[in-house]
Amino acid sequence: MSLTVAVTGPTGEIGGSLIDALEASEAVGAVRGMARRPFDPVAAGWRKATYQRGDILDRGHLTALFEGADVAVHLAFAIFGDREETRRINLEGSRNAFEAAVDAGVERLVYASSVAAYGFHPDNPQPLTEETPALGSPSFYYSAQKAELEEALDEILAGSELDAYVFRPCIVAGPRATxxxxxxxxxxxxxxxxxxxxxxxxxxxxxxxxxxxxxxVPLQLVHHDDVATAMAAAVEGRGQPGAYNLAGFGEIxxxxxxxxxxxxxxxxxxxxxxxxxxxxxxxxxxxxxxxxxxxxATPVIMDTTKARSLLGWKPRFDAAETLLQTAVSARESGFLD
Ligand SMILES: NC(=O)c1ccc[n+]([C@@H]2O[C@H](COP(=O)([O-])OP(=O)(O)OC[C@H]3O[C@@H](n4cnc5c(N)ncnc54)[C@H](OP(=O)(O)O)[C@@H]3O)[C@@H](O)[C@H]2O)c1
Incomplete structure (x- = not known):
């Protein structure tokens, strides 16, 4: 197996670790990454992975990125911003990415949704399993968009042969994710x-x-390297398609x-x-x-049994260690000055 993997948003907090995991995967032969900023893949130490500038709002850029790929990974997103600003990139851009992946005939799509897709409802079961409907919270733009996109993904994939892995990480942290x-x-x-x-x-x-x-209110954290190993397992086609909660052990x-x-x-x-x-x-x-x-304001604690049992996912870092590494990195980079 020598997979060609195309990734939107490889320069973000999760993307950097995912590219490292794909570089290390024997099943992966080539990786293409695309985001808007100028970025030097050689200086970043990428060997299998190349980089092209492009925008997920431009369907032609996505077509070029996904052409001939076996697996598409969609990470590009605007996490912070106002409703309207984020709506265009997140909803229109992600729909573009899902449709382009179907049109390109990739075998698998790996998409980073979020715990926020469930919504912050006081009557949510605790802990949440993947069986809980992803309803979102209408008053919180990010949560509402993540829920809307999971629904859009189901609609776009209906009738296609494409296998989709949808990850719902809690807050991602670690030295590269501050x-x-x-x-x-x-x-x-x-x-x-x-x-x-x-x-x-x-x-x-x-x-x-x-x-x-x-x-x-208890919070879960997941280390960016642990998110990357789960996504790399999906890229390789381990387990089965579907939704997967991701959180490290423990709470802070x-x-x-x-x-x-x-x-x-x-x-x-x-x-x-x-x-x-x-x-x-x-x-x-x-x-x-x-x-x-x-x-x-509302606890949302997830059960991660499914990722552990089906993907063989073993997160290396618990919430306390992840927080410590994040704080050390933020301090070293002068962010707390
Ligand atoms: N970080 C977390 O705590 C967390 C938790 C749960 C789920 N997630 C989800 O995981 C995914 C990745 O998150 P992240 O933390 O890695 O985000 P991030 O650090 O903000 O990175 C976002 C990436 O998307 C790219 N991007 C943004 N707009 C784009 C556009 N219009 N066209 C092309 N590329 C674009 C950015 O590069 P350019 O700006 O250069 O284009 C960057 O590479 C998102 O869907 C996020 O919602 C994140």
Whole structure:
């Protein structure tokens, strides 16, 4: 077996680790990656993988990317932004990618959905298995788009021979995926009346360090390298097509994130944060990122038995280790200064 694999979004937090895993896979002969930014695959150490610039909003770019490929992997997405901005890339672009994969006649499609596809509903079963319908949360653009896309994928694939693997990772973190920390720092600085002053004195006066509100909601984390091994298994055609939850062992909370950043946290009652997220939803025209508060207000813990048993997935890092590696990387890259 010498598979040719075409990947949208190989330069992102998950993409880098996935390319490394595909480079290491004996079943993979060639990899093509496509995203919009200039990127040097040789400088990144890619040997099997090549890179071409292109946009998933351009159907011709996708046709060229997927032509002759055995497997298509769709990672390209706009995670942050407002509803309208993200809608075009995420919905129109992903539909383009799904349709182009069918038209190109690839054998398998691997798509990164998200835990957010389930939606943040208080009556969700805990833990969530893949049997739970992916209904999304209408008040949270990212969740609503992920749910809509899973439905679109089913429609587009109906009647085709293509096998689809749909992954639903929880928050992805690790040294190459510091989005969690960046967003936490960004949120803490939102509403900060004197951000410049604070930044200068932050390290010297501990009392001025941010205090995160902790409603005691447990969170799962998955390391980017562990997401990559699950996706590489799907690329190789292990297990069977379908939806797979991905999360490392263990859970963390906001207090753990605060401690990893050298900050403090204060316990708040859960309804207060829930109400805060409802207000945040209404205020999202001021800052759309506030909709992400929804993700911290309702527990969504996933069961990952299916990926372990069908794909033979063995995540190497638990939530605590993944958080530690993420915080170290964010600190080393100066993000917390
Ligand atoms: N990170 C997480 O915590 C997490 C958790 C669950 C699920 N996921 C899902 O996993 C997937 C990948 O996430 P990620 O964390 O790797 O995202 P990321 O770091 O934001 O990377 C996004 C990738 O998509 C590319 N891209 C964006 N718009 C594009 C366009 N119009 N045309 C072509 N390429 C485009 C970006 O490159 P350019 O900007 O250069 O084009 C980049 O390579 C997404 O679907 C995301 O929703 C992520």
């Amino acid at each position: 989005m969690l920390i960046e967003q936490t720092v960004g949120a803490a600085r939102l509403g900060d009346p004197v951000p410049l002053l604070r930044r200068h004195v932050l390290e010297r006066i501990p009392l001025l360090k941010p205090i995160l509100p902790d409603a005691g 909370g906001v207090a753990d994130i605060a401690a990893a950043l050298g900050w403090r946290s204060v316990r708040v009652p859960r309804p207060a944060l829930g109400a805060g997220s409802a207000i945040a939803g209404r205020l999202s025209f001021v800052n759309p990122q506030l909709e992400w508060a929804t993700a911290l």
